[in-house]
Amino acid sequence: MKSLTEYLVFQTQNRREFINITPEVESLVQKSGIREGLCLVNAMHITASVFINDDEGGLHQDFEEWLQQLAPHEPVSKYLHNRTGEDNADGHLKRTIMGREVVVAVTKGRLDLGPWEQVFYGEFDGRRRKRDLVKIIGE
């Protein structure tokens, strides 16, 4: 069994952003030399997400509005967590909806994605340095 472990670093300009990381993950699969296996991609921070969906700007705005409805940022005082001095309680909830991680099959040396599947980093409390982990195992 082979494995590869790498960390991707992000520092977004905005509190919330979606970043397509498919090319980076695909190139790590190639670097690993693994032909058949599994590729885990996860946020290492608890107000961030890794998810798979469509790379379509309108949809991303729909996600933004929908997440604000389900877990509004304001009033920040409504969340007990924000009494710790943070204002990111909503980010913990939004990331829960979007998910921490994806596991993608590696087949014939490539990410085995459907036609529209793209891997995104989802940031919900940005403007600080954060990391994703990519772990690929197989042969």
Added chain:
Amino acid sequence: MKSLTEYLVFQTQNRREFINITPEVESLVQKSGIREGLCLVNAMHITASVFINDDEGGLHQDFEEWLQQLAPHEPVSKYLHNRTGEDNADGHLKRTIMGREVVVAVTKGRLDLGPWEQVFYGEFDGRRRKRDLVKIIGE
């Protein structure tokens, strides 16, 4: 390390359906000859889901109603994504709630599921051909 990669094909009659795929996945585990490992099952389409829950019809109707409350299909014009000519923005959101994938342990040559755990394909924009991926790795 051994691996097996297979694709399940679906074309539902309705826009939204839940289909129990546990027998198909279990038979792929047997086909793989893998005794100890991990089994990834994921939707390859971004308005579909693979999830684990109870095979109980009332619960499935509860899920349907709940998802329609959290991410209503109509009015279709409320979603920016639908300006691309699609009417499936809600399907992208519903699938996000239900999840893209499950990873199930393979133990002693079988899916290591709890007493009520069943694996479902969840369709949220059906009446077109779609695929799930099943990837099993182990020994």
Added chain:
Amino acid sequence: MKSLTEYLVFQTQNRREFINITPEVESLVQKSGIREGLCLVNAMHITASVFINDDEGGLHQDFEEWLQQLAPHEPVSKYLHNRTGEDNADGHLKRTIMGREVVVAVTKGRLDLGPWEQVFYGEFDGRRRKRDLVKIIGE
């Protein structure tokens, strides 16, 4: 390839509880002797969750309140599933939001978690015996 399979048992005092299981999972990684691989932790019951977030009491209360808003326990009669004699339909929905499972990288013989990442068992229909599965594969 090596593997380890273990089951953690829970019987909570309350209907809903969050329990930090990171130490138990970490000690299973050490027991496995696996240096590089993947660690799956999943609830084996469909009204329970395994998720990763912050071990902060205020946030846990925020989660509790938020989940009650998204999928209220009462009135129990509003859920068709509860006609089976159960009163736990909301638990199925809450666990869907929180997720069934996590997959964590094992790197250099340890869980490769970010600085605030902790693994939790989330119970949404407690006061009965339930199990989590921990499956570690790698080398």
